[in-house]
Amino acid sequence: MKNTGYIIALILLGCGCKFNDSTTKTLPIYGNKEPVTKTVNGKQVTDTVYQTIPAFKFVNQYGDTITEKSLEGKIYVADFFFTTCPTICPVMHRNMLPVYNEFKNNPDFRILSHSIDPKYDTVPVLKKYADKMGIAGNTWWLLHGNKDATYTIAKSYLVAVQEKNAQENYTHDGFFILIDKQKRIRGTYQGTDPAEVEKMTADIKILMAEPGQKAAK
Amino acid sequence: MKIWLIISAFMAMLVITASCQNDGQIEFNRFYSNGSVVYQAHCQNCHGAKGEGLQGLIPSLSDSTYLKNNKNTLACQLNGGLKGKITILNKEFEGEMPASKLSPLEIAQVLTYVTNSFGNKLGTVNTDRVNTDLAKCK
Numbered sequence: 001m002k003n004t005g006y007i008i009a010l011i012l013l014g015c016g017c018k019f020n021d022s023t024t025k026t027l028p029i030y031g032n033k034e035p036v037t038k039t040v041n042g043k044q045v046t047d048t049v050y051q052t053i054p055a056f057k058f059v060n061q062y063g064d065t066i067t068e069k070s071l072e073g074k075i076y077v078a079d080f081f082f083t084t085c086p087t088i089c090p091v092m093h094r095n096m097l098p099v100y101n102e103f104k105n106n107p108d109f110r111i112l113s114h115s116i117d118p119k120y121d122t123v124p125v126l127k128k129y130a131d132k133m134g135i136a137g138n139t140w141w142l143l144h145g146n147k148d149a150t151y152t153i154a155k156s157y158l159v160a161v162q163e164k165n166a167q168e169n170y171t172h173d174g175f176f177i178l179i180d181k182q183k184r185i186r187g188t189y190q191g192t193d194p195a196e197v198e199k200m201t202a203d204i205k206i207l208m209a210e211p212g213q214k215a216a217k
Numbered sequence: 218m219k220i221w222l223i224i225s226a227f228m229a230m231l232v233i234t235a236s237c238q239n240d241g242q243i244e245f246n247r248f249y250s251n252g253s254v255v256y257q258a259h260c261q262n263c264h265g266a267k268g269e270g271l272q273g274l275i276p277s278l279s280d281s282t283y284l285k286n287n288k289n290t291l292a293c294q295l296n297g298g299l300k301g302k303i304t305i306l307n308k309e310f311e312g313e314m315p316a317s318k319l320s321p322l323e324i325a326q327v328l329t330y331v332t333n334s335f336g337n338k339l340g341t342v343n344t345d346r347v348n349t350d351l352a353k354c355k
Contacts, residue, residue, distance in 0.1 A: 086315055090263045090271050097272070132273035 025206050027178075030185040031158070052183040056153050058114070058145035061126040066112075066141060068183065075207055076110040077200070078177045079191055080154055080161050082117035083129045088174045092191035093133065096140075096176070099201055104139040108181075109204070111140040114150050116161050116172055158188065176200055181213050245329065245341045252330025255323050260331075263314075268335035274312060276305035279335040288339070291332075292324050292347045293354035321347045 031051030038045055055068045077099065081089040096111065103109040115121035121129075126142040143150075154161045154172075157179075161172040178187035178200060186207055189200040207213055264270055268278035278284075283305055284291065298316035302309055319327065325347045332339035 084313075087262055090275060094265065094271050129274070134272045 026210055027186045027203055027207050030188065050182075050184045051156070053153070053156050053179060053185075056145075056149065058143040058149070059123060060141040060143055061123060061130045063123050066143060071110060071112075071179075071183075073181055074108050074110050075181060075204065075213060076112055076179050077204075078112045078114065078157050078159075078179060079175065080114045080116050080150075080157075080159055080172045082115050083121050083125055084117070088192050092174050092176070095191055095194050095197040097133070099197065099204075100135060100140050102201055103204065104137065106139075106208075108208075109139065112143055113140070114143045114145070114153070116147075116150055116154075118144055118147050118150065158185065178203060178207065180207060180210075241341070244343070245333075248326045248329035248341055248343070249333060251323075252326035252328070253334075255319065255327040256330050259317055259319065260327065268331065270305075273308065273310070276303065276308070276310045277335075278331050279337065280305045281337045281339070284332050284337055284339060288332075289350050289353070291328055291342075292321075292350040295319060295324050295327070296351060297354060321351060324351075 029050050033048050033050045036047050036049050038047065053068070057065060057067050060066050077096075079092060079096070081092060083089075093113075096113075100111060115126065121142075121144060123144055126144055130136075130140070130142055151161055157175075157177045159173045159175050159177065174191040176189045176191040176197065177185060178189070180186045187200060187203050189196040191197060263275045264278050265275075270277040283303075287294075294314070295317050296319070299314040302311045304310075317324075322344050325342050325344045328342040328347070331337065332342060
């Protein structure tokens, strides 16, 4: 037990050094975390287990099935929207366009926009939206899926979405969520604020340079 | 003595014309600045802070020719919404603009703002004209 204490202290010290070192800038890791002590080769090891995005299955604007496996080795940004949304969605995607343009040639980067209105936003509707937005290729996926599945996964991205309310409107947060290659949450940004989205672009570059996120060979 | 009379008459005329222009200008300024507030609250999310629209989804508001040619139906478009194909800056759009819940005064203000921003210069749209146009909506 005494050893565990020392190990934790060492880990904390290690983290402290890392965060103070300005030359190797890293992003924080968000979400729930819990220390897990396991016995490896007869020794007690304490590790921190971070919240990750669980397995999922959706369909993109091309009709392709997209699962967590489609994102292996990729850093991605997720958001929630619907094509007929007259409020914050146009603002979010106006701000997302520069992010798309910046990273569209990077094979290890994706944008996932989940539609929260699967009844109207069918695959052909999403394809049309993509065409009109001027987005092509596989960098930016517009995802259609079962409503429950979408609303459930929103929670693991820490995003609040709600079904039609009294005014017949869907309500949802305008957050962009940055996910690393280990499916951990590394940043949340107000997608309606151009300044925050600029910060996200800078953070994506920092994240891509982290040792654990370098392009897989 | 005579010369002073002429000069003062001339001055008076100047003041009167200047104040006439001012009345029009004051009305314009009032409509324009209130219109910018209406725009921010009801139009900006989709059409953008600079009226730039959004790619092929939402049209720009900088097509002065379109605005001029459709001057008398703009109020109806705001009031009842807009559906179907339109061509803006040589680009075709076919989405749907939802009907607004704006009053005739607000419509006049926001039209004054839009038709005199983003490179447009079509002058004041007053409430009388909006009411006349609204009466003829299809």
